[in-house]
Amino acid sequence: MDTPLNQIERLGRQDNPFDPEFPDADLDRVAALAPFKDMDPESFPKKQPLRTILRCDTRLRRFQRGEIIVRAGDYGSSAFMIVSGDVRVVLPPGLPDRVLGRREPAKRSVFRAVAQLWANHRNPEVRTPEELGGGGADAEIGSRVFLQDVPRLIGNNKTVTLGAGEFFGEIAALSRMPRTATILCDSDEAELLEIRWQGLRDILKSDPALRAHIDALYRKNTLSNALRSFPIFQHLDEEQLAQVAAQTQFGTYGEYDWSGDYKKLAKAGTNSVDKETVIAQEGDYPDGVIFIRSGFGRLSKRFGSGQRTLNYLGAGRWFGLREIAHNWREPGAAVPFQFSLRVIGYTHTLFVPTRVMEQIVLPGAPNALLPRPLTPDELDIDDDDPLKEQGGFAQRIGPELMEFLTGRRIFNGTATMVIDLARCTRCDDCVRACAATHDNNPRFLRQGPVSSGIQVAQSCMHCVDPVCMIGCPTGAIHRDASAGDVVINQATCIGCTSCANNCPYDAIRMVEARDPGGDFVTDKESRPILKATKCDHCIDQYGGPACERACPHDALKRMDMTRLDTFATWLHR
Amino acid sequence: MMRTTVKRRLSGVLLLVAAVATLFWGHRQLVPVMRHLAYLSGWLLLAVCLFLTAYNARKKLPFLPLGSSRTWLQLHAYVGYFSLALFFAHTGWRWPTGVFEAALASLYLAVAASGVAGLVWSRIVPRRLTARGCEALYERIPAIRRKLAEDAEAMALASVAATRSTAVADFYKVHLAGFFRRPMNGWRHLAEVRSPRMRIEARIADLDRFLDPDQRKVLKELAVLVAQKDSLDYQRSLQLSLKLWLFVHIPLTYSLLILTALHVVLVFAFSGGTEAN
Numbered sequence: 001m002d003t004p005l006n007q008i009e010r011l012g013r014q015d016n017p018f019d020p021e022f023p024d025a026d027l028d029r030v031a032a033l034a035p036f037k038d039m040d041p042e043s044f045p046k047k048q049p050l051r052t053i054l055r056c057d058t059r060l061r062r063f064q065r066g067e068i069i070v071r072a073g074d075y076g077s078s079a080f081m082i083v084s085g086d087v088r089v090v091l092p093p094g095l096p097d098r099v100l101g102r103r104e105p106a107k108r109s110v111f112r113a114v115a116q117l118w119a120n121h122r123n124p125e126v127r128t129p130e131e132l133g134g135g136g137a138d139a140e141i142g143s144r145v146f147l148q149d150v151p152r153l154i155g156n157n158k159t160v161t162l163g164a165g166e167f168f169g170e171i172a173a174l175s176r177m178p179r180t181a182t183i184l185c186d187s188d189e190a191e192l193l194e195i196r197w198q199g200l201r202d203i204l205k206s207d208p209a210l211r212a213h214i215d216a217l218y219r220k221n222t223l224s225n226a227l228r229s230f231p232i233f234q235h236l237d238e239e240q241l242a243q244v245a246a247q248t249q250f251g252t253y254g255e256y257d258w259s260g261d262y263k264k265l266a267k268a269g270t271n272s273v274d275k276e277t278v279i280a281q282e283g284d285y286p287d288g289v290i291f292i293r294s295g296f297g298r299l300s301k302r303f304g305s306g307q308r309t310l311n312y313l314g315a316g317r318w319f320g321l322r323e324i325a326h327n328w329r330e331p332g333a334a335v336p337f338q339f340s341l342r343v344i345g346y347t348h349t350l351f352v353p354t355r356v357m358e359q360i361v362l363p364g365a366p367n368a369l370l371p372r373p374l375t376p377d378e379l380d381i382d383d384d385d386p387l388k389e390q391g392g393f394a395q396r397i398g399p400e401l402m403e404f405l406t407g408r409r410i411f412n413g414t415a416t417m418v419i420d421l422a423r424c425t426r427c428d429d430c431v432r433a434c435a436a437t438h439d440n441n442p443r444f445l446r447q448g449p450v451s452s453g454i455q456v457a458q459s460c461m462h463c464v465d466p467v468c469m470i471g472c473p474t475g476a477i478h479r480d481a482s483a484g485d486v487v488i489n490q491a492t493c494i495g496c497t498s499c500a501n502n503c504p505y506d507a508i509r510m511v512e513a514r515d516p517g518g519d520f521v522t523d524k525e526s527r528p529i530l531k532a533t534k535c536d537h538c539i540d541q542y543g544g545p546a547c548e549r550a551c552p553h554d555a556l557k558r559m560d561m562t563r564l565d566t567f568a569t570w571l572h573r
Numbered sequence: 574m575m576r577t578t579v580k581r582r583l584s585g586v587l588l589l590v591a592a593v594a595t596l597f598w599g600h601r602q603l604v605p606v607m608r609h610l611a612y613l614s615g616w617l618l619l620a621v622c623l624f625l626t627a628y629n630a631r632k633k634l635p636f637l638p639l640g641s642s643r644t645w646l647q648l649h650a651y652v653g654y655f656s657l658a659l660f661f662a663h664t665g666w667r668w669p670t671g672v673f674e675a676a677l678a679s680l681y682l683a684v685a686a687s688g689v690a691g692l693v694w695s696r697i698v699p700r701r702l703t704a705r706g707c708e709a710l711y712e713r714i715p716a717i718r719r720k721l722a723e724d725a726e727a728m729a730l731a732s733v734a735a736t737r738s739t740a741v742a743d744f745y746k747v748h749l750a751g752f753f754r755r756p757m758n759g760w761r762h763l764a765e766v767r768s769p770r771m772r773i774e775a776r777i778a779d780l781d782r783f784l785d786p787d788q789r790k791v792l793k794e795l796a797v798l799v800a801q802k803d804s805l806d807y808q809r810s811l812q813l814s815l816k817l818w819l820f821v822h823i824p825l826t827y828s829l830l831i832l833t834a835l836h837v838v839l840v841f842a843f844s845g846g847t848e849a850n
Contacts, residue, residue, distance in 0.1 A: 108636075113636045113637060114636075114637065116636050117633075117634070421699060421702070421703040421708065422699050422700045422703045423699055424699055425695045425698065425699055425815050426699075426702070426710075426711060426812050426815060427815065427816070429632060429642060432632075432635070433635030436633075436635050436636060437635055437636045446710065447708075447710055450706075450708055453703045455708070541636055542636070542637060542638040543637070543638035543639075546635040546636065548641075549635065549640075549641045549642060550632070550635050550642050551641075551642060551643060552642040552643055552645070552646040553643065553646070553695065553699075554578075554643045555699075572576060573576060573577045573578055
């Protein structure tokens with residue numbers, strides 16, 4: 001019997017391999033390479049042996065001299081292992097965007113944009129056959145960019161060459177952060193094994209040796225640059241920086257997949273500061289400066305019997321420098337940590353001990369880089385109002401809203417939909433605009449938690465740390481390489497609901513797909529085919545997010561919550 | 574430092590005043606030299622009205638980069654105020670004598686008045702809704718109301734068995750069943766009159782003194798539902814008012830455009846070949 005048109009095969013992870021045509025011979029060759037050949041097959045789960053991971057989550061790619069492999073600033077969902085040839089890492093500040101061939105995400109043509117007036121489907125959630133049929137690899141290889149006259153382009157930029165057997169790109173892939181350096185092919189031809197982050201994660205889970213190896217690589221290749229990105233280290237010479245790097249300790253706090261615990265606690269109403277792991281405690285001796293590499297920390301101060309949130313610190317921020325600089329300048333009037341730092345979610349830190357700071361970093365630091373010493377007034381701040389000390393935006397935002405943003409982890413969003421309810425007339429023009437630009441399907445709900453008259457709507461926030469991506473077996477939910485927005489590839493979404501369950505903000509909804517005729521699409525057992533849907537930040541539309549542009553009363557804003565100063569200004573506009 | 578909103582409003586008002594002053598000055602200068610100045614002011618008024626109507630078209634095209642709705646609304650409001658000045662310049666500050674012209678002028682003033690009222694209302698109501706709390710999507714209000722009614726009824730019925738008394742259930746039947754069944758006090762909520770809720774609360778307080786602790790507990794829970802239902806009615810009433818004013822403003826606008834088109838035809842039909850100076 002013929003299969004009805006609206007009945008399709010239900011897709012699984014194996015149905016969306018990174019390379020749908022990965023030849024067995026190549027797979028054998030990869031499996032015979034170090035470190036895979038040295039891995040213990042018994043340490044992998046029976047359901048997912050190493051060979052299956054390699055088949056499903058890796059692909060071999062060949063590059064030619066001068067060809068860009070990864071670009072600094074792009075979001076990547078994969079790491080690379082060099083099989084043969086050399087690659088060159090261009091260290092920061094790196095090459096300009098013009099040279100890197102960076103392009104804006106593709107927009108619809110003007111005709112297609114206007115055609116939305118009449119071409120949108122009448123039925124909800126219609127998918128084209130291409131969107132239903134599975135699309136193979138999610139990460140587009142895209143157009144290749146070659147650099148001509150590499151030595152001239154690189155100019156004064158420092159570079160590092162990596163050879164066969166070395167890994168790169170794993171930090172960006174695993175921490176859901178942008179790539180920190182541009183890497184290009186440095187031999188006539190280089191063969192690279194690209195590993196989807198899901199596969200890398202699964203391998204690291206079963207093989208601690210590879211994890212240790214990757215940490216060692218990080219210390220060797222990246223740590224100095226990571227340190228250099230913090231202003232306080234910028235005056236150090238190479239030797240001094242190497243000394244600091246050698247004594248820097250890595251810290252990892254919280255759960256990689258933190259959303260599950262958070263959702264449970266939030267549901268039970270027991271999500272509180274006390275449940276968070278303390279990285280540094282107010283009143284303790286400042287034994288080192290903590291630099292946040294990725295993730296977030298909550299800066300708090302004792303207030304009454306609890307903790308009042310003063311700020312949250314994201315990647316690129318630090319904790320404890322002011323106290324250590326103060327004690328170094330005034331050894332007779334040493335002060336302890338003035339605040340506490342707690343982990344929220346999953347946080348990577350770099351810890352530079354006080355001794356190293358005092359001996360190597362602080363002595364040569366220009367005055368402009370040294371934080372000013374703590375004044376008696378600042379030290380006298382008691383429980384009355386710790387926000388006074390923070391001054392500026394924290395005070396302008398107010399304690400209630402600060403607690404709300406931190407407690408609900410809204411700080412994670414780079415495009416959080418905030419609605420000023422004192423201006424919002426509940427006209428739903430935003431919802432209609434969203435529907436009109438998404439084939440008549442609104443991609444957010446104008447509802448959500450409220451604090452101090454500010455509502456955070458149930459819309460994808462395009463998080464700094466998108467935990468929704470963690471469980472996706474096919475990589476269908478991914479970051480757009482240039483814009484950094486989190487988007488879902490409908491062709492590779494298998495409807496497993498993992499992203500919707502992981503999203504701490506309930507911003508992803510599973511919908512039952514229909515074919516262009518309006519009929520529900522089902523699998524062979526007549527169960528509906530589900531697809532994950534969410535806000536795509538109007539990535540392919542002109543003029544930015546339609547919701548924001550549609551608000552007549554300046555009540556709705558897509559806000560980067562990592563910039564609290566911008567938020568404070570918007571609140572008091 | 575001056576807030577951006579204040580700065581924007583101040584600039585808008587200053588620009589408006591300057592535009593209106595220029596209009597009246599220019600009109601005064603042209604009156605003695607231009608015999609049919611009304612043609613010029615009429616066409617200008619029509620152009621302004623078409624621009625004002627274009628805002629609705631902008632709303633239908635969210636996928637085109639036509640500027641933000643916020644900017645459009647600002648322009649809509651200030652150009653709307655300017656159109657009033659233009660209207661009076663066009664009519665020469667006289668009320669038209671003919672029936673058709675009087676109807677046209679009335680319609681214009683109705684559109685302007687509904688616009689101004691809507692703008693003022695849309696500035697007041699969101700603050701009131703936010704201050705009251707119990708935020709609810711308008712479309713979901715009937716479902717929430719139904720749930721509250723079911724909960725209240727179940728609570729009252731359960732109290733009979735639990736407390737071996739019909740006091741609370743009787744009170745529910747007489748005083749609360751109707752309150753929970755449908756939206757209540759719509760106009761009073763608009764006018765911020767709180768007496769209906771206070772009346773129910775007073776009745777609850779009256780009954781409370783006759784009850785034992787178990788019954789009191791049920792009554793207290795019912796009082797919470799009453800407060801929720803009252804807030805829900807408040808939300809419904811105010812949100813509905815925000816939606817309905819557009820159903821006044823927009824149809825009036827289109828009626829005005831139709832009458833204006835007729836007005837243009839009539840003016841040219843009965844102008845008797847008068848030449849514009």
